[in-house]
Amino acid sequence: MITETGTSETVVILGASFAGLFAAAACAGAVRRVIVVERDRLSVQPGPRPGVPQGNQPHVFLHRGMLALEELLPGVGAELESLGAIAIDTGDLAWLAEAGWSDYGLKAFTVLSVTRPLLEDVVRRRVRDLPGIEIRDGVRVVGVHRHGEAPMWKVSLADGSVLEAGLVVDASGRSSRLPIWLKDEGLGDVQISEVDAHVGYATRTYSVPPDAVRPAGVVLQLAPAMLTGGLALPVEGGRWLVTAVGVGDQRPPRDHAGFEQFLEGLTDPAVAEVAEAGEPHGDVHLHRQTGNRRHHYERLRRWPPGLLVVGDALCAFNPVYGQGITVAACQAVVLRDSLRSGASPMVFRRLQRRFARVAALPWAIATGQDLRLLSSEGRQSAAQMLFGAWAGEVGRLAAHGDARATLAMARVYHLMASPVVMFHPALLLASIRTRWRGAGPANPRPPRRHAPA
Ligand SMILES: Cc1cc2nc3c(=O)[nH]c(=O)nc-3n(C[C@H](O)[C@H](O)[C@H](O)COP(=O)(O)OP(=O)(O)OC[C@H]3O[C@@H](n4cnc5c(N)ncnc54)[C@H](O)[C@@H]3O)c2cc1C
Numbered sequence: 001m002i003t004e005t006g007t008s009e010t011v012v013i014l015g016a017s018f019a020g021l022f023a024a025a026a027c028a029g030a031v032r033r034v035i036v037v038e039r040d041r042l043s044v045q046p047g048p049r050p051g052v053p054q055g056n057q058p059h060v061f062l063h064r065g066m067l068a069l070e071e072l073l074p075g076v077g078a079e080l081e082s083l084g085a086i087a088i089d090t091g092d093l094a095w096l097a098e099a100g101w102s103d104y105g106l107k108a109f110t111v112l113s114v115t116r117p118l119l120e121d122v123v124r125r126r127v128r129d130l131p132g133i134e135i136r137d138g139v140r141v142v143g144v145h146r147h148g149e150a151p152m153w154k155v156s157l158a159d160g161s162v163l164e165a166g167l168v169v170d171a172s173g174r175s176s177r178l179p180i181w182l183k184d185e186g187l188g189d190v191q192i193s194e195v196d197a198h199v200g201y202a203t204r205t206y207s208v209p210p211d212a213v214r215p216a217g218v219v220l221q222l223a224p225a226m227l228t229g230g231l232a233l234p235v236e237g238g239r240w241l242v243t244a245v246g247v248g249d250q251r252p253p254r255d256h257a258g259f260e261q262f263l264e265g266l267t268d269p270a271v272a273e274v275a276e277a278g279e280p281h282g283d284v285h286l287h288r289q290t291g292n293r294r295h296h297y298e299r300l301r302r303w304p305p306g307l308l309v310v311g312d313a314l315c316a317f318n319p320v321y322g323q324g325i326t327v328a329a330c331q332a333v334v335l336r337d338s339l340r341s342g343a344s345p346m347v348f349r350r351l352q353r354r355f356a357r358v359a360a361l362p363w364a365i366a367t368g369q370d371l372r373l374l375s376s377e378g379r380q381s382a383a384q385m386l387f388g389a390w391a392g393e394v395g396r397l398a399a400h401g402d403a404r405a406t407l408a409m410a411r412v413y414h415l416m417a418s419p420v421v422m423f424h425p426a427l428l429l430a431s432i433r434t435r436w437r438g439a440g441p442a443n444p445r446p447p448r449r450h451a452p453a
Contacts, residue, residue: 008151008166008306012037014141017052017120018325019311020171021127022332025072027167028130030339035163036133037155039140046121052173054319056285057203058233058241059116063090063109064415065326068333073126077112080122084236085114086216090410094215094270094446098223098392100399104215104446108410113217113233115241144168144181144307152306167348169308169335171328174289176313182300191299195378196291197222197370199318200251202259203243203285206278210238213277214447218270222247222320224372229320230263230271242275245320248375251288259284273448290318292367298356303349308335315359318370323362326415331355362415387419393431394422400439402430 009032013020016038027034040051048055061069069076081087090109095102128135143156151166170178179190199222213232220229228246235241244252244262252262263272294315297303311328334354338347368388371380380388397405404426411417434440 004161004163009033010035010151010163010165011167011169012153012155012163012165013169013171014144014155014176015051015170015172015311015313016040016042016124016135016137017171017173017311018123019173019313019328019331020169021120021123022069022072022329023169023171023308023310023335024127024133024135025130026332026336027169027339028127028133030336031167032132034133035165036127036135037139037141037157037163038135038137039158041138042124042135046115046117048117052116052120053289054201054287055116055120057116057201057287057319058113058231058235058243059119059325060111060113060233060322061329062322062326062414063111065329066110066112068326068329069123071333072329072336073123076122076126079126080112080114080119083114083118083122085112085118086234086236087111088113088216088233090414092216093219094217095219095221096268096270097221097395097399098226099395101443101445102398103401103403103406103443106403106406108407109414109416113235115235118236141172144170144178146185146304152304165306167306167308169310170313171309171311173312174293174316176295176309178309178313179295185304187300187302187304191296193294193296194291195318195367195370195376196293197318197373197376198248198251198288199245199290199320199375200247201243201245201287201290201319202252202254202262203241203287204256204259204275204283205281206240206242206275207238207281208234208240208274208278213240213274215270218274220266220268220271222373224374226267227373227375228252228262228266230266232271232274239281240274240278242271242278244271247373252284252286254284254286256280256284268445270446270448290320292316292318292363292370294359294363296356298353303352305348308348308352308355310335310355314355315363317362317366321362321366321369321413323366323415327359327362330358330415334358361418365412391419391422394427396439397427397430397434400434400442402427405430 091106140158155163218232231243
C-alpha cells in the first residue's frame with residue numbers, strides 16, 4: 001500500500017464530472033494541491049463514458065448556471081461557442097406548456113446548447129490548466145476514513161494507494177457510497193428524501209440542414225394531462241438532439257420504429273417535424289434513472305471537519321428541469337467564496353448547510369411538479385398545492401400573451417429570482433381581470449419551418 005502524504009492544504013475530490021470539476025476550480029489558488037480522482041479513463045477526445053450514462057442525453061445550462069460557470073472559468077462560454085455550441089434565447093424556443101404555447105419571440109434568457117461530452121471536455125481542459133490541479137483517472141475511490149491527526153482524511157483507491165487530505169469533497173454523483181462510509185465511521189444514517197416520477201428519456205441524434213427548422217428549439221413539457229413530451233435542440237456540428245420523454249408505462253422505447261412512432265404520437269408534431277427534416281445517426285439512447293433524490297447531510301448530528309458533498313451526490317433532480325449542472329456550479333461558487341475568506345473547521349458544517357440551501361429551491365420546483373404526476377408516489381404538501389395552483393394561473397396568463405407572467409416564470413425557472421416574483425400585484429390584478437373579462441386569445445403556435453425561398 002502506497003500512502004501519499006498530504007497536508008491540510010491537500011484537497012481530494014471524488015469524481016471528475018461537473019460537480020467535481022467545478023469544486024476543483026473553486027479550490028484552485030486557495031489551496032496548495034487538488035487531486036480529482038475519477039474511476040473512468042478520460043479520453044482526450046470528447047465522447048460518452050460509462051461513469052456518466054446520461055452522456056448521450058441533452059444537457060442545458062439554466063441561465064443562473066451559465067453565470068456561475070463564467071465566474072468559475074471566465075471566458076468558457078465564448079470558447080464553447082467557438083467550438084460550435086449554440087446560444088439560444090429561450091424566447092425563441094417553441095415551448096408547449098400545460099396551459100398552451102409560450103410567447104414565441106419574447107426575449108428571456110440565453111442558454112447554451114451543446115452535447116454533454118463537448119461541454120465536459122472543455123470544462124475539464126480548463127480546470128486541468130488551473131494551478132495545483134491534478135486529475136487522476138482510471139481509478140476508483142473505495143473508501144474514505146477519518147484519522148486522528150491533521151490532515152484528517154485518508155482516501156483509499158482501488159489500486160491500493162491511499163491519499164491523505166485535509167478536505168475531501170464527494171462529487172461522485174448518484175452512485176455515491178458516502179452514506180455507507182459515514183455509517184462505518186460511526187456518524188449515523190443519512191436521511192434521504194425521494195420523489196420519483198419514473199421519467200424515461202430516449203434520444204437520437206439527427207443532422208438537420210441549416211434553416212430547415214424555424215424555432216431555435218422545441219420543448220413539449222410533461223404535465224398531469226400530458227404524460228409524454230419531447231425536446232429537440234440544436235448542438236454543435238449541424239446536429240440536433242431529438243428526445244422523447246414519458247412517465248411510468250408511457251416511457252419511450254429504444255427501437256428506431258417505436259421511437260419515431262412515439263414522436264408522432266406526441267401532443268404536437270413539432271418534435272417529430274425536426275426528426276423528419278433531418279437524417280438520423282446511430283442508435284436511440286435510453287435513460288431511466290431520473291428520480292429526485294436528496295441526501296440530508298445537513299441534518300446529521302455530527303459533521304466531521306474537512307468533508308463536503310456537492311452535486312448529484314448531495315441532491316439529484318429529475319433532469320427534465322435542467323437543474324443539476326447549475327446547482328453544482330452555484331455550490332462551487334459558494335465554496336470558492338468561503339475558501340477565499342479563509343475557512344475554519346466549523347465552516348465546513350455551515351458550508352454543507354449552504355450547499356443544501358442552494359439545492360432547496362430547485363428541489364421544491366422539481367418535486368412540486370413531479371408530485372402532480374400520478375406516476376410519483378407521495379402527495380404534494382398543502383403549500384405545494386397552493387403554490388402549484390397559483391403557478392398554473394400564472395402559466396395561463398403567460399399562454400395568453402401576458403409578458404410579465406412569461407418573464408416571471410422564466411426568472412424562477414432559470415433560478416434568477418425567488419418564486420415571490422410570481423406574486424407580483426400586477427399578476428394578481430391580471431388574474432382577476434382576465435377571470436372577469438376573459439383572457440383574450442391564446443398565443444399562436446410558433447411557425448414550423450422557414451418559408452421556401
Ligand atoms: C437524462 C439526464 C439528462 C440531464 N439533463 C440535464 C440538463 O439538461 N441540465 C442539467 O443541468 N443537468 C442535467 N442532468 C443532470 C446532470 O447530468 C448532473 O446533475 C451533472 O452531471 C452533475 O452531476 P455530478 O458531477 O454531481 O455527478 P455525475 O455527472 O453523475 O458524475 C459523477 C462522477 O463521479 C465518478 N465516480 C463515481 N463513483 C466514483 C468513485 N467511487 N471513484 C471515482 N470516481 C467516481 C463518475 O464516474 C462520474 O464521473 C441530466 C441528467 C440525466 C440523467
